Amino acid sequence: MEKSKRFGILSIVLLLISLGLILTKGFNLGVDFAGGTLIQVKYEGAAPIQKVREAISVDKSYEGASVTRFGGDDEIVIKTKTSSQVLGEDVGKKMNVLLKDTGVFEVRRVDMIGAKVGSELREKGLMAMLLAIIGILIYVSFRFEWRFAIASVLALVHDVTIAMGMIVLFNVEVNLDILAALLTILGYSLNDTIIVFDRIREGIRMIKNPDLGVIIDESVTRTLSRTTLTSLTTFFVVLTLFIFGGEIIHGFAFTLLVGVVVGTYSSIFVASPILMWLGFSVSDYRLKEAEKLKRQKEKDRMRAMYENGTL
């Protein structure tokens, strides 16, 4: 537990950097949340970005549009903040016309999200996060004890914040799939934390020493191999997604990657110290458990007497 100070500092530093990034640089909100239009165009050969910029600037509704590479050299993404609600105007058709002289291309994807839908999705996204956290709080309190629940939720918040910091740092475009990745991190990172807590819970029952620090140390050491191994298999898998899964889920895979790493780290070095910090007392817990056991035995005795007719 002495080492925990070092990791505590590391965590706080990471958290501060992440928060700083989020608040200053801000998220790179994709069309799903900010509204707007996104067009993915693939060229035969290298994409002539400059020509494309000139070609679309002719149309006023594409003023200020950004044109960036997407994946390989031959694919680009055009983004604007405006979205057209007029059905008659088809964005794909417009692109075909505007980009006529820039080369041989194919419009592979068009996303047009009206501002109203964008803000609704933002709201829904936040609600989803909140609900998931509440659900988890309730479940863990029920299975362990409220201090475990708070410790695990704090560890989660720590994970998600750092993941979001990384997202901002690497300029990942935040769309619905990134939200899904963050929610998955919530659920999965808890996996690891629970495994450690389960061991601690067992340690509390079995290890004679009532010092929580010692119990935690022993429990964590014993679970070290399984915590790292379970994360390792998931890490492998997400890594292949990240490298081979294609550009579209690249951001998604990146978020998951960060989540798996940070989640494992927090389960081992963050969740348990918080437990201590919250004033979890081993002797109290043992007393409570003994109390529960006694009550249960009493109930069973009563039931047996009732059934025998002696009550």
Add this chain to the structure above:
Amino acid sequence: MKTLNYRVVLLAFALIFGIVFSIPSLTQSEQGKKITLGLDLQGGLHMLLGIKSEVAIDSKIKSIAATVKYIFDDEEIIFDDLRINDDQSITFELLDTDDVQKAKALLSKEIEGITFSEKGLKFIVAMTEEEKIRTEKNAIAQAVDTIRNRLNEFGLAEPTVAKQGEDKILVEVPGVKTQEDKERLKKLIERAAHLQLMAVDEDRIARVATMSDAEAKSFGNVILTDVNTPEKYLLRAIPVLDGSMLTDAKVGFDEQNQPLINFTLNGQGAKIFGDFTGKYVGKRMAVVLDNKVYSAPVINERIGGGRVQISGNFEFSEAQDLAIALRSGALLAPVIIESERFIGPSLGADSIQASSLALLLGFILVIVFMVLYYGFAGVIANIALIGNLFLILAIMSLAGATLTLPGMAGIVLTVGMAVDANVIINERIRELLHQGKSIAKSIEDGYNNAFTAIFDANVTTLIAAIVLVVYGTGAIKGFAITMGIGIVASMLTAIVGTHGLYQWLLPKMDKKKLGFWFGIKTEGAK
């Protein structure tokens, strides 16, 4: 020979079930239920539409006005100055005081959802508030039905049209491949297909070039232009008939083989049409579609059969789409696109390829690792993993679930997470073996101990998945469902299944060969 324990039976059953029901999807065969590919994997168009329901009310008022006119004409009640005012009320003036009672009786009996009042001979008719609300609500339901009918006729595979939330319509059309198809589809959806037969105001039409809209309105008229030329027509604002009385619309050809549309009216429509044409011989009647005049032929005689034709320089595909739109009914309120996503087919194919590759590689990595690190125990875990994958595919096929790109990522994730359970169990078993317990006891205790941890861990991930299912749409929902199914299936195969295998193989396990069975190095594992 030991009797087969129930766990192995369960595992075998799961494996067979999984493989059998995955086969249709994997081989893309004709029979059997297959997995539906999401739009982002097979390409297609996804739209979220909103509707301007106020316009539905305007249309309804026009309809009511037309009905008033018709029933009064039928009962030979003479009236003057029937018009629709800016406040959405209908006013008219009777000419004979004897008719007042009759008129009131007719209005009460024949038309629903209105209130009316009269001052002497002047009548005011308006829609009730409830009727207005009902019309708005109906507009959405009606739009959903109409759009669905139109898309079904378009001929593309299985479009989805559904109400989303209170006031939006979700439209998903998979397999839209070309830009032209996409545009045709959008036009088809957008098309109000509001058909009206209107009388030309022959008395004043000569002045139409110089008349303003306001002036026309004061006469109870409206100015509309021709669909192809800039010619203007002065028409009586209240239509004789509208498209609600259509029973059929079909494409036909004229003498020059130009496409035109023949449509048929229902009984009441045919009667109204017959009466109208009978009274207006020598005058012109305009066929108006979506507020554009398609033709304005002179009425030569009373037309009794209830058949009308419109020609308008159509291309064949245009005529076809128009006929579809007319047949499906008019959209009482215009739709606006709130969001639209189009994925071209090449992108879909690329996405499948990329994620399949990732899945395969990830899978291989995990399998190899498990065998190297855990020995035969790893092999057992791998068997469970394969069963798990097939099970996911099978359940998704049977349930008709949709596989999206994030969904494939979800499967990849499940591969990583499913082995987690086995890692935990194996580590526990190793620990117990290290403590010197017998193999049988280590296995039993290992499973008992590990179960609570695995269960809790999986439930929390499930909570996240459930939230995503409830709050997510489209691709995200697909991801959550896939992950959820994966977690549940993994509990079956990775826990119950492997336990069964261990029990089955127990007699063969030799404590001296722990390295083979559990990958334990001679120094002992952690």
